[in-house]
Amino acid sequence: xxxxxxxxxxxxxxxxKSNSIAQEKEKSNTQKPKVEKxxxxxxxxxxxxxxxxxxNNQISPNxxxxxxxxxxxxxxxxxxxxxxxxTVRIKVKKIIGSGSGIxxxxxxxxxxxxxxxxxxxRNLETxxxxxDVNKEINLVxxxxxxxxxxxxxxxxxxxxxxx
Numbered sequence: 001x002x003x004x005x006x007x008x009x010x011x012x013x014x015x016x017k018s019n020s021i022a023q024e025k026e027k028s029n030t031q032k033p034k035v036e037k038x039x040x041x042x043x044x045x046x047x048x049x050x051x052x053x054x055x056n057n058q059i060s061p062n063x064x065x066x067x068x069x070x071x072x073x074x075x076x077x078x079x080x081x082x083x084x085x086x087t088v089r090i091k092v093k094k095i096i097g098s099g100s101g102i103x104x105x106x107x108x109x110x111x112x113x114x115x116x117x118x119x120x121x122r123n124l125e126t127x128x129x130x131x132d133v134n135k136e137i138n139l140v141x142x143x144x145x146x147x148x149x150x151x152x153x154x155x156x157x158x159x160x161x162x163x
Contacts, residue, residue: 059099062143063157064106067094069136071111080146080153084115088156093136102143104152114141114154136162 059065068090077087091111098105106112138161141154 059097060142061099061101063099064102064141064143064154065096065098066092066106066139066141067096067136067162068092068139070133072133074113077113077115079113079115080144080151082115082153085118086116087113088116089113090137090139096138103145104143106154112154114139114156117155117157138162 070088071091072089074087074089075085077084079087089111090113092106092108094108095106137159139159140157142157144153144155145151146153
């Protein structure tokens, strides 16, 4: 009889335990408010501003964009101890923009001698044909420190003659 009583007790205990939905706890519908994480950087980075194309383009460090008038074209001239096959003396009309890290700033109406890089030597004929003396030219130049770091030289990276 003890065995029947234990079996009956076990059956009663298992029958009380139900898997029905009514006895399960309902999930709460309250949502936790989301905490906004701090944002770094400029909030206006993704906005498109209405400025000119030149000012939108980033300028590399030690680089200057300018307009000038060609005064003379030299061959085999040394600037700051570096021999350039071609150099150009230009009177600066206008500085369009400059990158960071410029040591000696070029000003308007200043006459500067620029060296032509080896990449630009193939464009020498173009420079001489399209650019006469006293003709305006757009330049992108790179400022380079001399060996003694007291002076700077300028190399022409690219140029476009104004028509």
